[in-house]
Amino acid sequence: MFDKLNKLNFETAEAHCDGPCGVYDPAQARIEAESVLQLTKKILDLKRPEGDDAKAHAAYQNTLTRFIAIKEERAEMAKHHLLVLWTDYFKPQHLEKYPDLHETFWNAAKACSSCKQEVSLEHAQELMDAIKKVHEMFWGSKDKDVAWYTAS
Amino acid sequence: MFDKLNKLNFETAEAHCDGPCGVYDPAQARIEAESVLQLTKKILDLKRPEGDDAKAHAAYQNTLTRFIAIKEERAEMAKHHLLVLWTDYFKPQHLEKYPDLHETFWNAAKACSSCKQEVSLEHAQELMDAIKKVHEMFWGSKDKDVAWYTAS
Amino acid sequence: MFDKLNKLNFETAEAHCDGPCGVYDPAQARIEAESVLQLTKKILDLKRPEGDDAKAHAAYQNTLTRFIAIKEERAEMAKHHLLVLWTDYFKPQHLEKYPDLHETFWNAAKACSSCKQEVSLEHAQELMDAIKKVHEMFWGSKDKDVAWYTAS
Amino acid sequence: MFDKLNKLNFETAEAHCDGPCGVYDPAQARIEAESVLQLTKKILDLKRPEGDDAKAHAAYQNTLTRFIAIKEERAEMAKHHLLVLWTDYFKPQHLEKYPDLHETFWNAAKACSSCKQEVSLEHAQELMDAIKKVHEMFWGSKDKDVAWYTAS
Amino acid sequence: MFDKLNKLNFETAEAHCDGPCGVYDPAQARIEAESVLQLTKKILDLKRPEGDDAKAHAAYQNTLTRFIAIKEERAEMAKHHLLVLWTDYFKPQHLEKYPDLHETFWNAAKACSSCKQEVSLEHAQELMDAIKKVHEMFWGSKDKDVAWYTAS
Amino acid sequence: MFDKLNKLNFETAEAHCDGPCGVYDPAQARIEAESVLQLTKKILDLKRPEGDDAKAHAAYQNTLTRFIAIKEERAEMAKHHLLVLWTDYFKPQHLEKYPDLHETFWNAAKACSSCKQEVSLEHAQELMDAIKKVHEMFWGSKDKDVAWYTAS
Numbered sequence: 073m074f075d076k077l078n079k080l081n082f083e084t085a086e087a088h089c090d091g092p093c094g095v096y097d098p099a100q101a102r103i104e105a106e107s108v109l110q111l112t113k114k115i116l117d118l119k120r121p122e123g124d125d126a127k128a129h130a131a132y133q134n135t136l137t138r139f140i141a142i143k144e145e146r147a148e149m150a151k152h153h154l155l156v157l158w159t160d161y162f163k164p165q166h167l168e169k170y171p172d173l174h175e176t177f178w179n180a181a182k183a184c185s186s187c188k189q190e191v192s193l194e195h196a197q198e199l200m201d202a203i204k205k206v207h208e209m210f211w212g213s214k215d216k217d218v219a220w221y222t223a224s
Numbered sequence: 225m226f227d228k229l230n231k232l233n234f235e236t237a238e239a240h241c242d243g244p245c246g247v248y249d250p251a252q253a254r255i256e257a258e259s260v261l262q263l264t265k266k267i268l269d270l271k272r273p274e275g276d277d278a279k280a281h282a283a284y285q286n287t288l289t290r291f292i293a294i295k296e297e298r299a300e301m302a303k304h305h306l307l308v309l310w311t312d313y314f315k316p317q318h319l320e321k322y323p324d325l326h327e328t329f330w331n332a333a334k335a336c337s338s339c340k341q342e343v344s345l346e347h348a349q350e351l352m353d354a355i356k357k358v359h360e361m362f363w364g365s366k367d368k369d370v371a372w373y374t375a376s
Numbered sequence: 377m378f379d380k381l382n383k384l385n386f387e388t389a390e391a392h393c394d395g396p397c398g399v400y401d402p403a404q405a406r407i408e409a410e411s412v413l414q415l416t417k418k419i420l421d422l423k424r425p426e427g428d429d430a431k432a433h434a435a436y437q438n439t440l441t442r443f444i445a446i447k448e449e450r451a452e453m454a455k456h457h458l459l460v461l462w463t464d465y466f467k468p469q470h471l472e473k474y475p476d477l478h479e480t481f482w483n484a485a486k487a488c489s490s491c492k493q494e495v496s497l498e499h500a501q502e503l504m505d506a507i508k509k510v511h512e513m514f515w516g517s518k519d520k521d522v523a524w525y526t527a528s
Numbered sequence: 529m530f531d532k533l534n535k536l537n538f539e540t541a542e543a544h545c546d547g548p549c550g551v552y553d554p555a556q557a558r559i560e561a562e563s564v565l566q567l568t569k570k571i572l573d574l575k576r577p578e579g580d581d582a583k584a585h586a587a588y589q590n591t592l593t594r595f596i597a598i599k600e601e602r603a604e605m606a607k608h609h610l611l612v613l614w615t616d617y618f619k620p621q622h623l624e625k626y627p628d629l630h631e632t633f634w635n636a637a638k639a640c641s642s643c644k645q646e647v648s649l650e651h652a653q654e655l656m657d658a659i660k661k662v663h664e665m666f667w668g669s670k671d672k673d674v675a676w677y678t679a680s
Numbered sequence: 681m682f683d684k685l686n687k688l689n690f691e692t693a694e695a696h697c698d699g700p701c702g703v704y705d706p707a708q709a710r711i712e713a714e715s716v717l718q719l720t721k722k723i724l725d726l727k728r729p730e731g732d733d734a735k736a737h738a739a740y741q742n743t744l745t746r747f748i749a750i751k752e753e754r755a756e757m758a759k760h761h762l763l764v765l766w767t768d769y770f771k772p773q774h775l776e777k778y779p780d781l782h783e784t785f786w787n788a789a790k791a792c793s794s795c796k797q798e799v800s801l802e803h804a805q806e807l808m809d810a811i812k813k814v815h816e817m818f819w820g821s822k823d824k825d826v827a828w829y830t831a832s
Numbered sequence: 833m834f835d836k837l838n839k840l841n842f843e844t845a846e847a848h849c850d851g852p853c854g855v856y857d858p859a860q861a862r863i864e865a866e867s868v869l870q871l872t873k874k875i876l877d878l879k880r881p882e883g884d885d886a887k888a889h890a891a892y893q894n895t896l897t898r899f900i901a902i903k904e905e906r907a908e909m910a911k912h913h914l915l916v917l918w919t920d921y922f923k924p925q926h927l928e929k930y931p932d933l934h935e936t937f938w939n940a941a942k943a944c945s946s947c948k949q950e951v952s953l954e955h956a957q958e959l960m961d962a963i964k965k966v967h968e969m970f971w972g973s974k975d976k977d978v979a980w981y982t983a984s
Binding site: 151155158159160174175178181182184185 | 303307310311312326327330333334336337
């Protein structure tokens with residue numbers, strides 16, 4: 073039944089597609105993914121304290137645990153913002169223009185999970201690349217030219 | 225890059241697919257969707273008070289606002305549970321068995337949004353049907369026979 | 377004052393007890409508790425890396441921290457779903473049929489906290505057993521026969 | 529098995545009961561319940577605009593919807609803080625001192641739900657009274673004398 | 681005590697200021713504020729159904745309640761992102777460069793609350809203007825030139 | 833434009849300042865800060881297990897990770913409750929009475945972040961002191977005398 077509905081709405085989709093508020097911006101996912109990348113770097117750079125100083129170990133564990141927890145949270149938010157674009161912004165007519173739409177988002181979402189499960193610069197970079205691709209598809213679908221930049 | 229990764233993991237996917245905890249169950253999405261359906265019915269059945277009794281109007285608005293807000297929340301949770309299955313449980317080898325995997329989840333997720341945006345028994349039933357299909361794909365992929373039931 | 381209210385509502389409780397949407401299912405608590413059990417197993421099975429390889433230690437800590445954090449979250453959700461049943465579904469007339477209603481839920485909720493505070497297969501199994509008992513009380517109160525199954 | 533465990537821990541319970549951080553204060557529930565009471569009053573006092581001025585109606589609906597939504601949220605938080613006390617602070621030895629412990633919390637939690645479902649000064653006052661009783665049980669169990677006050 | 685600490689850290693602040701992950705971007709607040717503005721417009725444009733058609737009234741209330749609830753949530757998120765910048769990114773040395781730092785953020789945060797409490801295009805525009813000012817202060821403090829754009 | 837608005841509202845601020853519900857109490861921030869202090873102590877007191885017993889290490893890591901995570905969460909909540917007071921309760925006329933209002937809250941919020949980033953009794957005590965000062969400003973602004981007490 074979605075097929076039929078979509079056919080009827082095809083012409084007017086640009087007007088309606090943006091409900092409820094029509095404000096989407098892949099920058100939200102990009103900012104979260106940048107955090108994931110920076111935190112991955114910081115976890116890999118963190119030095120374990122030598123010796124048995126209890127306070128130094130507490131400080132180390134505090135920093136490490138927080139970095140892992142924030143990486144998890146940021147990756148989850150990146151995934152959330154990506155899936156909002158996939159489920160709410162993109163419509164069947166976009167699928168005709170971008171036949172790899174589903175694969176792109178599936179892989180981007182799976183990269184978020186990999187960034188959680190591992191401490192991997194490669195996966196963090198994959199995620200950044202995937203979001204850059206989404207940025208291009210998104211602004212391309214609106215025939216708008218918005219420059220890609222990073223905050224870090 | 226996922227393609228290559230997925231090929232290598234193909235044989236071992238059943239073992240690894242279940243990280244972190246391997247506990248998935250489409251019942252989570254089904255229970256939320258049942259709430260969406262019941263709340264939609266209750267909104268449509270709600271009688272507006274006649275006359276100007278302020279207390280009756282406050283009670284009516286309280287009930288109506290709560291039903292709409294809970295419907296929104298339950299539809300969001302149904303979407304969340306569906307997308308966890310799509311992004312974390314289902315793997316490329318499942319896509320070979322279920323070529324309409326992406327469309328199924330895209331439509332199911334879009335049905336969640338429609339259930340929010342409208343007060344529609346049709347969309348609520350569409351969502352229930354989509355989740356029943358997911359239930360069958362999910363347990364089918366595990367060669368397990370779990371009966372479909374509803375709590376309401 | 378609850379006593380009086382409850383007396384008056386006794387006959388009609390089955391109709392009213394289910395507001396706002398009347399959809400309850402102990403499966404929600406069961407799925408979370410299964411996650412708690414699986415994560416507890418995984419934490420106990422996790423091998424600490426020997427030697428000083430920094431990357432191996434980062435990976436180990438990442439996995440361990442995530443398992444602990446997800447166990448915490450799942451146990452909290454199990455508790456939440458249990459307490460919704462206790463406070464919203466069960467009514468005074470159920471207490472007559474199940475005089476140990478309060479103790480059952482108190483112990484189940486305390487088992488959730490124990491599963492957080494310790495890495496204990498015993499407490500995780502206690503929680504599963506407590507939820508199985510809740511499953512039987514719940515469906516028993518509705519005179520419905522729903523099979524107990526697990527997703528893992 | 530809890531019974532046996534509790535017997536053994538009886539003497540040492542005061543020391544252990546306070547994990548993880550030992551900071552509990554019924555003031556958290558009291559502050560939320562005060563909000564519920566004030567919002568209930570405000571909803572009942574709100575005047576519906578006469579005539580058809582669209583802007584006046586939008587302002588009225590905005591205020592009413594927000595009051596209902598915040599009442600819902602505050603009642604949920606009151607319930608949450610109450611249930612933390614019941615499941616984590618209170619121990620079996622307290623039950624001997626306060627045999628109506630379970631009923632007190634069950635009724636208080638049910639009052640939270642009633643405050644959501646209705647716009648009722650009576651239920652809001654019931655909730656305040658129930659929390660005052662919890663305040664006395666809590667500080668009584670610690671042999672501490674803390675004055676009851678309200679912020680509104 | 682902060683004064684002393686800040687003096688000592690003055691020279692090294694640029695290096696340390698960015699913990700934990702150093703990724704800040706006022707675009708997060710801007711995107712939320714755009715939603716607030718669009719939703720305010722949509723609420724003001726919404727037509728109340730004439731006559732007594734129950735289904736039309738349910739649809740109208742559903743749309744209105746959702747717009748108000750989403751406006752509330754988006755304004756809260758705008759406030760959250762603003763206050764992260766104020767409390768975590770900006771340091772005492774920035775205060776020397778921007779003596780109106782505190783007033784700017786106080787007013788911006790109060791504009792978020794006004795956007796919740798009223799359906800006001802003026803307040804929504806005030807919030808957008810305040811965030812544009814924050815955008816300039818933020819990138820100015822980094823001597824970076826990032827163009828201001830909107831997604832809507 | 834805020835300046836003008838504030839002048840006009842000066843006389844009536846006491847009446848309006850309390851929207852939406854007028855229930856504020858610095859006790860909310862104080863209770864969270866007490867948790868932060870207790871958890872900081874507990875982290876510093878925690879003994880690392882000697883030897884290689886895997887179960888003892890799992891228990892130690894479980895406790896440590898939870899204490900760090902709960903400290904993070906409690907510090908975030910303390911910050912949230914403080915910022916609600918700063919942005920919603922305090923008005924321009926209060927700034928005349930308390931010229932260090934902004935600095936007080938900025939430092940208190942920064943102390944919350946320090947309590948997250950470090951395991952520091954000093955920062956935890958700073959936070960408690962800052963909240964005691966807020967307690968005095970708050971009740972002072974209402975000409976009410978409420979005793980400061982702690983729950984731990």
